[in-house]
Amino acid sequence: MKAQVLIRPKAGILDPQGIAVEQALPALGFGGVSNVRVGRLVELDVEDPEQLDAMCQKLLANPLIEDYEVLTSS
Amino acid sequence: MRFGVVQFPGSCDERDALAACETVDGAEAVILWHRDADLKDVDAIVVPGGFSFGDYLRVGAIAQFSPVMAAVIAFANNGGPVVGICNGxxxxxxxxxxxxxxxxxxxxxxxCRQVDVEVCSTETPFTRACTAGDVLSIPSKHQTGRYYAPEALLEQMEADGQVVFRYANDSNPNGSLNDIAGVCNTARNVVGLMPHPEHAVDARTGSDDALALFASLAQGLTHV
Incomplete structure:
Protein backbone atom coordinates (compact mmCIF):
# COMPACT_ATOMS: atom_id res chain seq x y z
CA MET A 1 0.00 0.00 0.00
CA LYS A 2 1.20 3.50 -0.81
CA ALA A 3 1.05 6.03 1.97
CA GLN A 4 1.77 9.69 2.37
CA VAL A 5 2.43 11.32 5.70
CA LEU A 6 1.90 15.07 5.91
CA ILE A 7 3.74 16.69 8.80
CA ARG A 8 2.97 20.24 9.84
CA PRO A 9 4.25 22.58 12.55
CA LYS A 10 1.58 22.67 15.26
CA ALA A 11 -0.81 25.61 15.21
CA GLY A 12 0.52 28.46 17.32
CA ILE A 13 4.17 27.49 16.88
CA LEU A 14 6.16 30.14 15.04
CA ASP A 15 7.22 28.80 11.63
CA PRO A 16 10.22 30.80 10.35
CA GLN A 17 10.23 28.92 7.03
CA GLY A 18 6.61 29.88 6.43
CA ILE A 19 7.40 33.51 7.24
CA ALA A 20 10.33 33.48 4.80
CA VAL A 21 8.13 32.14 2.01
CA GLU A 22 5.35 34.56 2.85
CA GLN A 23 7.78 37.46 2.61
CA ALA A 24 9.30 36.19 -0.64
CA LEU A 25 6.06 35.81 -2.60
CA PRO A 26 5.05 39.51 -2.71
CA ALA A 27 8.58 40.36 -3.83
CA LEU A 28 7.90 38.17 -6.88
CA GLY A 29 4.61 39.90 -7.59
CA PHE A 30 2.30 37.37 -5.90
CA GLY A 31 0.06 39.42 -3.63
CA GLY A 32 -2.72 38.40 -1.25
CA VAL A 33 -0.86 35.50 0.35
CA SER A 34 -1.02 34.93 4.09
CA ASN A 35 -0.72 32.22 6.76
CA VAL A 36 2.01 30.32 4.91
CA ARG A 37 3.19 27.24 6.82
CA VAL A 38 5.89 24.88 5.62
CA GLY A 39 5.89 21.21 6.62
CA ARG A 40 7.20 17.91 5.26
CA LEU A 41 5.84 15.13 3.07
CA VAL A 42 7.00 11.54 3.58
CA GLU A 43 5.98 9.03 0.90
CA LEU A 44 6.32 5.33 1.58
CA ASP A 45 5.14 1.86 0.58
CA VAL A 46 3.98 -0.17 3.56
CA GLU A 47 2.87 -3.79 3.92
CA ASP A 48 0.99 -3.11 7.14
CA PRO A 49 -0.72 0.30 7.18
CA GLU A 50 -1.75 -0.34 10.79
CA GLN A 51 1.83 0.49 11.75
CA LEU A 52 1.75 3.96 10.21
CA ASP A 53 0.51 5.74 13.28
CA ALA A 54 3.23 4.21 15.47
CA MET A 55 5.83 5.14 12.84
CA CYS A 56 4.66 8.73 12.99
CA GLN A 57 4.66 8.82 16.77
CA LYS A 58 8.08 7.26 17.08
CA LEU A 59 10.08 8.70 14.19
CA LEU A 60 8.39 10.54 11.33
CA ALA A 61 6.94 13.34 13.47
CA ASN A 62 7.60 14.83 16.88
CA PRO A 63 4.10 15.06 18.35
CA LEU A 64 5.23 17.75 20.79
CA ILE A 65 5.81 20.26 17.98
CA GLU A 66 4.20 18.71 14.89
CA ASP A 67 0.83 17.42 13.73
CA TYR A 68 0.68 14.62 11.20
CA GLU A 69 -1.90 13.27 8.81
CA VAL A 70 -1.71 9.87 7.12
CA LEU A 71 -3.14 9.38 3.63
CA THR A 72 -3.25 5.90 2.07
CA SER A 73 -4.13 4.55 -1.37
CA SER A 74 -3.83 1.00 -2.67
CA MET B 1 37.46 9.49 36.28
CA ARG B 2 36.53 8.50 32.76
CA PHE B 3 34.32 10.47 30.40
CA GLY B 4 32.62 9.07 27.33
CA VAL B 5 31.90 11.29 24.32
CA VAL B 6 29.35 9.91 21.86
CA GLN B 7 30.18 10.15 18.16
CA PHE B 8 27.52 9.88 15.45
CA PRO B 9 28.07 10.22 11.71
CA GLY B 10 27.97 14.01 11.34
CA SER B 11 29.13 14.85 14.87
CA CYS B 12 31.72 17.61 14.67
CA ASP B 13 32.51 18.73 18.21
CA GLU B 14 33.56 15.43 19.75
CA ARG B 15 37.29 16.30 19.67
CA ASP B 16 36.78 19.56 21.56
CA ALA B 17 34.51 17.71 23.99
CA LEU B 18 37.23 15.11 24.66
CA ALA B 19 39.76 17.90 25.28
CA ALA B 20 37.32 19.78 27.53
CA CYS B 21 36.68 16.64 29.62
CA GLU B 22 40.43 16.12 29.95
CA THR B 23 40.83 19.56 31.54
CA VAL B 24 39.65 17.79 34.70
CA ASP B 25 42.64 16.64 36.75
CA GLY B 26 43.32 12.96 36.24
CA ALA B 27 40.44 12.46 33.86
CA GLU B 28 40.54 10.53 30.63
CA ALA B 29 37.97 10.77 27.88
CA VAL B 30 37.08 8.17 25.28
CA ILE B 31 34.90 8.15 22.16
CA LEU B 32 31.71 6.10 22.25
CA TRP B 33 30.99 5.20 18.62
CA HIS B 34 27.29 5.29 17.84
CA ARG B 35 27.10 1.69 16.59
CA ASP B 36 28.68 0.33 19.76
CA ALA B 37 26.42 -0.12 22.78
CA ASP B 38 29.46 -0.62 25.06
CA LEU B 39 29.84 2.39 27.35
CA LYS B 40 33.42 1.40 28.31
CA ASP B 41 32.82 1.85 32.06
CA VAL B 42 32.58 5.63 31.83
CA ASP B 43 31.45 7.75 34.79
CA ALA B 44 29.81 10.51 32.75
CA ILE B 45 28.67 10.91 29.16
CA VAL B 46 28.75 13.91 26.83
CA VAL B 47 26.57 13.88 23.70
CA PRO B 48 28.36 16.51 21.61
CA GLY B 49 27.36 18.93 18.92
CA GLY B 50 27.30 18.58 15.18
CA PHE B 51 24.83 17.52 12.54
CA SER B 52 24.17 13.86 13.34
CA PHE B 53 22.83 12.02 10.29
CA GLY B 54 22.80 15.30 8.39
CA ASP B 55 19.88 16.59 10.48
CA TYR B 56 17.74 14.49 8.12
CA LEU B 57 14.01 14.34 8.84
CA ARG B 58 14.34 16.48 12.00
CA VAL B 59 17.32 17.45 14.15
CA GLY B 60 18.28 14.54 16.39
CA ALA B 61 15.50 12.30 15.06
CA ILE B 62 17.65 9.55 13.55
CA ALA B 63 20.48 9.62 16.09
CA GLN B 64 18.14 8.80 18.95
CA PHE B 65 17.87 5.22 17.64
CA SER B 66 21.61 4.50 17.34
CA PRO B 67 22.66 1.47 19.40
CA VAL B 68 24.76 3.61 21.73
CA MET B 69 21.70 5.67 22.67
CA ALA B 70 19.88 2.65 24.13
CA ALA B 71 22.89 2.24 26.44
CA VAL B 72 22.98 5.99 27.19
CA ILE B 73 19.28 5.96 28.07
CA ALA B 74 19.79 3.01 30.43
CA PHE B 75 22.82 4.77 31.97
CA ALA B 76 20.75 7.94 32.48
CA ASN B 77 17.78 6.06 33.91
CA ASN B 78 20.20 4.49 36.38
CA GLY B 79 21.23 7.97 37.57
CA GLY B 80 24.38 8.39 35.49
CA PRO B 81 25.28 11.97 34.54
CA VAL B 82 24.64 12.79 30.87
CA VAL B 83 25.20 16.15 29.20
CA GLY B 84 23.96 17.02 25.72
CA ILE B 85 25.47 20.00 23.92
CA CYS B 86 23.73 21.62 20.93
CA ASN B 87 22.92 18.68 18.61
CA GLY B 88 23.42 16.46 21.67
CA CYS B 112 27.65 31.88 15.62
CA ARG B 113 28.62 34.19 18.44
CA GLN B 114 29.62 34.46 22.06
CA VAL B 115 26.60 34.60 24.41
CA ASP B 116 26.20 35.29 28.11
CA VAL B 117 24.71 32.31 29.92
CA GLU B 118 23.43 32.52 33.49
CA VAL B 119 23.66 29.46 35.72
CA CYS B 120 20.15 29.18 37.20
CA SER B 121 20.53 25.92 39.09
CA THR B 122 23.57 24.35 40.73
CA GLU B 123 21.67 21.20 41.59
CA THR B 124 22.91 19.22 38.60
CA PRO B 125 26.09 17.22 38.01
CA PHE B 126 27.12 19.78 35.38
CA THR B 127 26.74 22.92 37.50
CA ARG B 128 27.47 21.95 41.08
CA ALA B 129 30.88 23.68 41.07
CA CYS B 130 29.19 26.95 40.01
CA THR B 131 27.29 29.55 42.01
CA ALA B 132 23.71 30.35 41.07
CA GLY B 133 23.73 33.62 39.16
CA ASP B 134 27.18 33.08 37.63
CA VAL B 135 27.22 34.44 34.08
CA LEU B 136 29.44 32.47 31.71
CA SER B 137 30.70 33.63 28.33
CA ILE B 138 30.21 30.68 25.96
CA PRO B 139 30.02 30.43 22.15
CA SER B 140 26.72 29.57 20.55
CA LYS B 141 26.48 28.19 17.00
CA HIS B 142 23.29 26.68 15.69
CA GLN B 143 20.31 27.10 13.39
CA THR B 144 17.79 25.07 15.40
CA GLY B 145 18.13 26.23 18.98
CA ARG B 146 14.81 27.85 19.85
CA TYR B 147 13.79 26.04 23.02
CA TYR B 148 10.11 25.18 23.13
CA ALA B 149 7.86 23.35 25.56
CA PRO B 150 4.06 23.51 25.73
CA GLU B 151 2.84 26.08 28.23
CA ALA B 152 1.78 23.67 30.99
CA LEU B 153 5.04 21.73 30.77
CA LEU B 154 7.06 24.95 30.77
CA GLU B 155 5.30 26.19 33.90
CA GLN B 156 5.96 22.88 35.64
CA MET B 157 9.63 22.99 34.64
CA GLU B 158 10.01 26.54 35.95
CA ALA B 159 8.31 25.58 39.22
CA ASP B 160 10.61 22.57 39.60
CA GLY B 161 13.77 24.52 38.80
CA GLN B 162 14.53 22.53 35.67
CA VAL B 163 15.83 25.56 33.79
CA VAL B 164 19.58 25.19 34.35
CA PHE B 165 20.88 27.89 31.99
CA ARG B 166 19.33 31.10 30.68
CA TYR B 167 20.62 33.60 28.13
CA ALA B 168 21.54 36.72 30.10
CA ASN B 169 21.98 40.39 29.24
CA ASP B 170 19.53 40.29 26.32
CA SER B 171 21.69 37.74 24.54
CA ASN B 172 18.88 35.28 23.65
CA PRO B 173 19.98 34.59 20.06
CA ASN B 174 17.17 32.36 18.82
CA GLY B 175 13.80 33.22 20.38
CA SER B 176 13.90 30.49 23.04
CA LEU B 177 10.95 30.62 25.43
CA ASN B 178 11.82 32.25 28.77
CA ASP B 179 15.40 32.81 27.47
CA ILE B 180 16.08 29.14 28.11
CA ALA B 181 19.57 28.00 27.08
CA GLY B 182 19.61 24.69 28.95
CA VAL B 183 17.40 22.37 31.01
CA CYS B 184 17.57 19.20 33.08
CA ASN B 185 15.29 16.23 33.61
CA THR B 186 13.19 15.82 36.76
CA ALA B 187 15.83 13.51 38.29
CA ARG B 188 18.38 16.28 37.51
CA ASN B 189 21.12 13.93 36.24
CA VAL B 190 20.56 14.72 32.55
CA VAL B 191 21.37 18.22 31.32
CA GLY B 192 21.18 19.73 27.84
CA LEU B 193 22.19 23.15 26.54
CA MET B 194 22.53 24.87 23.17
CA PRO B 195 25.72 26.94 23.79
CA HIS B 196 29.05 25.10 23.54
CA PRO B 197 30.94 24.89 26.84
CA GLU B 198 33.52 22.59 25.23
CA HIS B 199 34.69 25.62 23.22
CA ALA B 200 35.07 27.76 26.36
CA VAL B 201 37.81 26.00 28.31
CA ASP B 202 40.86 28.03 27.25
CA ALA B 203 41.28 31.80 27.59
CA ARG B 204 43.40 31.78 24.43
CA THR B 205 40.29 30.98 22.41
CA GLY B 206 38.10 33.60 24.06
CA SER B 207 36.90 32.20 27.36
CA ASP B 208 37.60 29.54 29.95
CA ASP B 209 34.36 30.16 31.83
CA ALA B 210 33.10 26.63 31.19
CA LEU B 211 35.95 24.90 33.03
CA ALA B 212 33.73 24.88 36.12
CA LEU B 213 31.07 22.89 34.25
CA PHE B 214 33.44 20.04 33.39
CA ALA B 215 34.96 20.21 36.87
CA SER B 216 31.43 19.81 38.22
CA LEU B 217 31.14 16.40 36.56
CA ALA B 218 34.10 15.17 38.61
CA GLN B 219 32.60 16.31 41.90
CA GLY B 220 30.46 13.90 43.83
CA LEU B 221 31.77 10.84 42.10
CA THR B 222 32.83 8.22 44.61
CA HIS B 223 35.63 6.82 42.46
CA VAL B 224 37.31 9.86 40.93
Whole structure:
Protein backbone atom coordinates (compact mmCIF):
# COMPACT_ATOMS: atom_id res chain seq x y z
CA MET A 1 0.00 0.00 0.00
CA LYS A 2 1.20 3.50 -0.81
CA ALA A 3 1.05 6.03 1.97
CA GLN A 4 1.77 9.69 2.37
CA VAL A 5 2.43 11.32 5.70
CA LEU A 6 1.90 15.07 5.91
CA ILE A 7 3.74 16.69 8.80
CA ARG A 8 2.97 20.24 9.84
CA PRO A 9 4.25 22.58 12.55
CA LYS A 10 1.58 22.67 15.26
CA ALA A 11 -0.81 25.61 15.21
CA GLY A 12 0.52 28.46 17.32
CA ILE A 13 4.17 27.49 16.88
CA LEU A 14 6.16 30.14 15.04
CA ASP A 15 7.22 28.80 11.63
CA PRO A 16 10.22 30.80 10.35
CA GLN A 17 10.23 28.92 7.03
CA GLY A 18 6.61 29.88 6.43
CA ILE A 19 7.40 33.51 7.24
CA ALA A 20 10.33 33.48 4.80
CA VAL A 21 8.13 32.14 2.01
CA GLU A 22 5.35 34.56 2.85
CA GLN A 23 7.78 37.46 2.61
CA ALA A 24 9.30 36.19 -0.64
CA LEU A 25 6.06 35.81 -2.60
CA PRO A 26 5.05 39.51 -2.71
CA ALA A 27 8.58 40.36 -3.83
CA LEU A 28 7.90 38.17 -6.88
CA GLY A 29 4.61 39.90 -7.59
CA PHE A 30 2.30 37.37 -5.90
CA GLY A 31 0.06 39.42 -3.63
CA GLY A 32 -2.72 38.40 -1.25
CA VAL A 33 -0.86 35.50 0.35
CA SER A 34 -1.02 34.93 4.09
CA ASN A 35 -0.72 32.22 6.76
CA VAL A 36 2.01 30.32 4.91
CA ARG A 37 3.19 27.24 6.82
CA VAL A 38 5.89 24.88 5.62
CA GLY A 39 5.89 21.21 6.62
CA ARG A 40 7.20 17.91 5.26
CA LEU A 41 5.84 15.13 3.07
CA VAL A 42 7.00 11.54 3.58
CA GLU A 43 5.98 9.03 0.90
CA LEU A 44 6.32 5.33 1.58
CA ASP A 45 5.14 1.86 0.58
CA VAL A 46 3.98 -0.17 3.56
CA GLU A 47 2.87 -3.79 3.92
CA ASP A 48 0.99 -3.11 7.14
CA PRO A 49 -0.72 0.30 7.18
CA GLU A 50 -1.75 -0.34 10.79
CA GLN A 51 1.83 0.49 11.75
CA LEU A 52 1.75 3.96 10.21
CA ASP A 53 0.51 5.74 13.28
CA ALA A 54 3.23 4.21 15.47
CA MET A 55 5.83 5.14 12.84
CA CYS A 56 4.66 8.73 12.99
CA GLN A 57 4.66 8.82 16.77
CA LYS A 58 8.08 7.26 17.08
CA LEU A 59 10.08 8.70 14.19
CA LEU A 60 8.39 10.54 11.33
CA ALA A 61 6.94 13.34 13.47
CA ASN A 62 7.60 14.83 16.88
CA PRO A 63 4.10 15.06 18.35
CA LEU A 64 5.23 17.75 20.79
CA ILE A 65 5.81 20.26 17.98
CA GLU A 66 4.20 18.71 14.89
CA ASP A 67 0.83 17.42 13.73
CA TYR A 68 0.68 14.62 11.20
CA GLU A 69 -1.90 13.27 8.81
CA VAL A 70 -1.71 9.87 7.12
CA LEU A 71 -3.14 9.38 3.63
CA THR A 72 -3.25 5.90 2.07
CA SER A 73 -4.13 4.55 -1.37
CA SER A 74 -3.83 1.00 -2.67
CA MET B 1 37.46 9.49 36.28
CA ARG B 2 36.53 8.50 32.76
CA PHE B 3 34.32 10.47 30.40
CA GLY B 4 32.62 9.07 27.33
CA VAL B 5 31.90 11.29 24.32
CA VAL B 6 29.35 9.91 21.86
CA GLN B 7 30.18 10.15 18.16
CA PHE B 8 27.52 9.88 15.45
CA PRO B 9 28.07 10.22 11.71
CA GLY B 10 27.97 14.01 11.34
CA SER B 11 29.13 14.85 14.87
CA CYS B 12 31.72 17.61 14.67
CA ASP B 13 32.51 18.73 18.21
CA GLU B 14 33.56 15.43 19.75
CA ARG B 15 37.29 16.30 19.67
CA ASP B 16 36.78 19.56 21.56
CA ALA B 17 34.51 17.71 23.99
CA LEU B 18 37.23 15.11 24.66
CA ALA B 19 39.76 17.90 25.28
CA ALA B 20 37.32 19.78 27.53
CA CYS B 21 36.68 16.64 29.62
CA GLU B 22 40.43 16.12 29.95
CA THR B 23 40.83 19.56 31.54
CA VAL B 24 39.65 17.79 34.70
CA ASP B 25 42.64 16.64 36.75
CA GLY B 26 43.32 12.96 36.24
CA ALA B 27 40.44 12.46 33.86
CA GLU B 28 40.54 10.53 30.63
CA ALA B 29 37.97 10.77 27.88
CA VAL B 30 37.08 8.17 25.28
CA ILE B 31 34.90 8.15 22.16
CA LEU B 32 31.71 6.10 22.25
CA TRP B 33 30.99 5.20 18.62
CA HIS B 34 27.29 5.29 17.84
CA ARG B 35 27.10 1.69 16.59
CA ASP B 36 28.68 0.33 19.76
CA ALA B 37 26.42 -0.12 22.78
CA ASP B 38 29.46 -0.62 25.06
CA LEU B 39 29.84 2.39 27.35
CA LYS B 40 33.42 1.40 28.31
CA ASP B 41 32.82 1.85 32.06
CA VAL B 42 32.58 5.63 31.83
CA ASP B 43 31.45 7.75 34.79
CA ALA B 44 29.81 10.51 32.75
CA ILE B 45 28.67 10.91 29.16
CA VAL B 46 28.75 13.91 26.83
CA VAL B 47 26.57 13.88 23.70
CA PRO B 48 28.36 16.51 21.61
CA GLY B 49 27.36 18.93 18.92
CA GLY B 50 27.30 18.58 15.18
CA PHE B 51 24.83 17.52 12.54
CA SER B 52 24.17 13.86 13.34
CA PHE B 53 22.83 12.02 10.29
CA GLY B 54 22.80 15.30 8.39
CA ASP B 55 19.88 16.59 10.48
CA TYR B 56 17.74 14.49 8.12
CA LEU B 57 14.01 14.34 8.84
CA ARG B 58 14.34 16.48 12.00
CA VAL B 59 17.32 17.45 14.15
CA GLY B 60 18.28 14.54 16.39
CA ALA B 61 15.50 12.30 15.06
CA ILE B 62 17.65 9.55 13.55
CA ALA B 63 20.48 9.62 16.09
CA GLN B 64 18.14 8.80 18.95
CA PHE B 65 17.87 5.22 17.64
CA SER B 66 21.61 4.50 17.34
CA PRO B 67 22.66 1.47 19.40
CA VAL B 68 24.76 3.61 21.73
CA MET B 69 21.70 5.67 22.67
CA ALA B 70 19.88 2.65 24.13
CA ALA B 71 22.89 2.24 26.44
CA VAL B 72 22.98 5.99 27.19
CA ILE B 73 19.28 5.96 28.07
CA ALA B 74 19.79 3.01 30.43
CA PHE B 75 22.82 4.77 31.97
CA ALA B 76 20.75 7.94 32.48
CA ASN B 77 17.78 6.06 33.91
CA ASN B 78 20.20 4.49 36.38
CA GLY B 79 21.23 7.97 37.57
CA GLY B 80 24.38 8.39 35.49
CA PRO B 81 25.28 11.97 34.54
CA VAL B 82 24.64 12.79 30.87
CA VAL B 83 25.20 16.15 29.20
CA GLY B 84 23.96 17.02 25.72
CA ILE B 85 25.47 20.00 23.92
CA CYS B 86 23.73 21.62 20.93
CA ASN B 87 22.92 18.68 18.61
CA GLY B 88 23.42 16.46 21.67
CA UNK B 89 20.73 18.50 23.44
CA UNK B 90 18.44 18.02 20.43
CA UNK B 91 19.10 14.26 20.49
CA UNK B 92 18.35 14.00 24.23
CA UNK B 93 15.07 15.87 23.72
CA UNK B 94 14.13 13.48 20.92
CA UNK B 95 14.81 10.46 23.16
CA UNK B 96 12.54 11.94 25.83
CA UNK B 97 15.36 12.03 28.40
CA UNK B 98 14.89 15.81 28.41
CA UNK B 99 11.60 17.72 28.16
CA UNK B 100 10.72 19.97 25.24
CA UNK B 101 12.13 20.40 21.75
CA UNK B 102 14.39 22.68 19.73
CA UNK B 103 12.85 24.61 16.83
CA UNK B 104 14.45 26.64 14.01
CA UNK B 105 15.80 29.99 15.18
CA UNK B 106 13.22 32.75 15.22
CA UNK B 107 15.17 34.94 12.78
CA UNK B 108 16.06 32.10 10.40
CA UNK B 109 19.78 32.67 10.66
CA UNK B 110 22.59 30.38 11.65
CA UNK B 111 23.96 31.99 14.79
CA CYS B 112 27.65 31.88 15.62
CA ARG B 113 28.62 34.19 18.44
CA GLN B 114 29.62 34.46 22.06
CA VAL B 115 26.60 34.60 24.41
CA ASP B 116 26.20 35.29 28.11
CA VAL B 117 24.71 32.31 29.92
CA GLU B 118 23.43 32.52 33.49
CA VAL B 119 23.66 29.46 35.72
CA CYS B 120 20.15 29.18 37.20
CA SER B 121 20.53 25.92 39.09
CA THR B 122 23.57 24.35 40.73
CA GLU B 123 21.67 21.20 41.59
CA THR B 124 22.91 19.22 38.60
CA PRO B 125 26.09 17.22 38.01
CA PHE B 126 27.12 19.78 35.38
CA THR B 127 26.74 22.92 37.50
CA ARG B 128 27.47 21.95 41.08
CA ALA B 129 30.88 23.68 41.07
CA CYS B 130 29.19 26.95 40.01
CA THR B 131 27.29 29.55 42.01
CA ALA B 132 23.71 30.35 41.07
CA GLY B 133 23.73 33.62 39.16
CA ASP B 134 27.18 33.08 37.63
CA VAL B 135 27.22 34.44 34.08
CA LEU B 136 29.44 32.47 31.71
CA SER B 137 30.70 33.63 28.33
CA ILE B 138 30.21 30.68 25.96
CA PRO B 139 30.02 30.43 22.15
CA SER B 140 26.72 29.57 20.55
CA LYS B 141 26.48 28.19 17.00
CA HIS B 142 23.29 26.68 15.69
CA GLN B 143 20.31 27.10 13.39
CA THR B 144 17.79 25.07 15.40
CA GLY B 145 18.13 26.23 18.98
CA ARG B 146 14.81 27.85 19.85
CA TYR B 147 13.79 26.04 23.02
CA TYR B 148 10.11 25.18 23.13
CA ALA B 149 7.86 23.35 25.56
CA PRO B 150 4.06 23.51 25.73
CA GLU B 151 2.84 26.08 28.23
CA ALA B 152 1.78 23.67 30.99
CA LEU B 153 5.04 21.73 30.77
CA LEU B 154 7.06 24.95 30.77
CA GLU B 155 5.30 26.19 33.90
CA GLN B 156 5.96 22.88 35.64
CA MET B 157 9.63 22.99 34.64
CA GLU B 158 10.01 26.54 35.95
CA ALA B 159 8.31 25.58 39.22
CA ASP B 160 10.61 22.57 39.60
CA GLY B 161 13.77 24.52 38.80
CA GLN B 162 14.53 22.53 35.67
CA VAL B 163 15.83 25.56 33.79
CA VAL B 164 19.58 25.19 34.35
CA PHE B 165 20.88 27.89 31.99
CA ARG B 166 19.33 31.10 30.68
CA TYR B 167 20.62 33.60 28.13
CA ALA B 168 21.54 36.72 30.10
CA ASN B 169 21.98 40.39 29.24
CA ASP B 170 19.53 40.29 26.32
CA SER B 171 21.69 37.74 24.54
CA ASN B 172 18.88 35.28 23.65
CA PRO B 173 19.98 34.59 20.06
CA ASN B 174 17.17 32.36 18.82
CA GLY B 175 13.80 33.22 20.38
CA SER B 176 13.90 30.49 23.04
CA LEU B 177 10.95 30.62 25.43
CA ASN B 178 11.82 32.25 28.77
CA ASP B 179 15.40 32.81 27.47
CA ILE B 180 16.08 29.14 28.11
CA ALA B 181 19.57 28.00 27.08
CA GLY B 182 19.61 24.69 28.95
CA VAL B 183 17.40 22.37 31.01
CA CYS B 184 17.57 19.20 33.08
CA ASN B 185 15.29 16.23 33.61
CA THR B 186 13.19 15.82 36.76
CA ALA B 187 15.83 13.51 38.29
CA ARG B 188 18.38 16.28 37.51
CA ASN B 189 21.12 13.93 36.24
CA VAL B 190 20.56 14.72 32.55
CA VAL B 191 21.37 18.22 31.32
CA GLY B 192 21.18 19.73 27.84
CA LEU B 193 22.19 23.15 26.54
CA MET B 194 22.53 24.87 23.17
CA PRO B 195 25.72 26.94 23.79
CA HIS B 196 29.05 25.10 23.54
CA PRO B 197 30.94 24.89 26.84
CA GLU B 198 33.52 22.59 25.23
CA HIS B 199 34.69 25.62 23.22
CA ALA B 200 35.07 27.76 26.36
CA VAL B 201 37.81 26.00 28.31
CA ASP B 202 40.86 28.03 27.25
CA ALA B 203 41.28 31.80 27.59
CA ARG B 204 43.40 31.78 24.43
CA THR B 205 40.29 30.98 22.41
CA GLY B 206 38.10 33.60 24.06
CA SER B 207 36.90 32.20 27.36
CA ASP B 208 37.60 29.54 29.95
CA ASP B 209 34.36 30.16 31.83
CA ALA B 210 33.10 26.63 31.19
CA LEU B 211 35.95 24.90 33.03
CA ALA B 212 33.73 24.88 36.12
CA LEU B 213 31.07 22.89 34.25
CA PHE B 214 33.44 20.04 33.39
CA ALA B 215 34.96 20.21 36.87
CA SER B 216 31.43 19.81 38.22
CA LEU B 217 31.14 16.40 36.56
CA ALA B 218 34.10 15.17 38.61
CA GLN B 219 32.60 16.31 41.90
CA GLY B 220 30.46 13.90 43.83
CA LEU B 221 31.77 10.84 42.10
CA THR B 222 32.83 8.22 44.61
CA HIS B 223 35.63 6.82 42.46
CA VAL B 224 37.31 9.86 40.93
Missing amino acids: FQVLCETGLLPGALLPNERRRFI
